[in-house]
Amino acid sequence: MSVLRLLGTALGMSAIAACLTALAPSLAESVGALSVPQATVDAAGADVLVLHLVGLLAWLAWAWGALGLLLTAASALPGLAGDLAAGTVRRVLPAGARRAAAIALGIGLGIAPPALGVAAGAVDGTTTTQELARPTVRSAVPDWAASTVPERQPTHVPDWAAPAPAGVPDWPQVAAGEHVVVRGDCLWSIAERRLAAGTGSEPTSAEVAVAVRAWWQANADVIGPDPDLLLPGQVLRPPVLP
Template sequence: MTAPQRTVDSAGPDSLVLATAGLLAWAVWVWGALGLALTAASAMPGLLGTAARLGTQVVLPAGARRSAGLLLGLGLGVAGPVAGVAATVIVAPVASAAPTGGVPDWPAAAVPSAAPTSTSAPDWPLDRPAVPVQDTHVVVRGDCLWHIAGARLLERTGAQPTDADTARAVHAWWTANADVMGPDPDVLLPGQVLRAPDAT
């Protein structure tokens, strides 16, 4: 800053602009911090409070306070929409890229594809169930084996099952699907295809 022409010649004009903006930002920050300290000290009783009030009128005149408040309000009002646009611009290309070899979250653009014939569980979690095969249940988020077994009993018998009936049905579902679910019947993953115990 002491030799602006030499700075422009050696580092370019943008470095001088950045240095000037940085110094200006620091000056505004120091002015605001000093004004805040004086405002806080002006609430104190006695000579210190009186001196702080006089210092506040010198450092922060009423016109400067109003201008600073107006600029701060405009900055906050403009920063939100600009940040939203910037976030949209930055995030949009990432969201539109389909993972290689993966399954996109959006439908394919008019490309006919054969429906999968396998009923095995896919190796990715699904947010929505696949087309279920007869006597199977495709696990979705929030499913638990107790509710699956109880719903199947209600569907089959037409009566609300007792807790003992549901517990027996849970054990039967787990026994029939131990190869899919693993050792813990309380852990279900979205996308798993469970066979009804009466279908095995």
């Protein structure tokens, strides 16, 4: 869990509570006014009754959100407490709200980037090898073109060009189990779908968070240091989950 995101979310909820305290009637006043609606309308008008109703609904929405965030944070705890919180949050929040709460709290993302220096070194080495190989290719192509292309062009070029209308696949060929990123994908949704397909049931937020970390570590050379940034066309290898 990311401490900075946890503190930021707590400050945001505190700011919303402060705004509600300043702008909306207190809970006691709203409950008292709504318990005798006719008397409230006769004494202060219908608009005051509506104000109390809106204020009460706003406080209920804030309390529901705060409870969901608290349970989502507790679901990352190990042992029975985390399991109990995960089971409770599945009953309190729908799937979309659980995903948003987990992202807001940074569950599964508050870890150091995995061994990117080694991957970068490997990429640099590959690039250097390719650059060293290019002069050989460039020196060989003119010799081949000068000796063979003029003789074979009249007979072989039409045969070679004929298969071109078949086209080239839009996406790279991938092995079984690999995932090609499309627009709108994120590690959370990918990991959640794979867990649901593998177990046949909806995974908990804590299980998805563990899977997100595993997907990132297994594909650090493709994703890079930011797990929230996926590009369409990237091919991700499935991690080995416990």
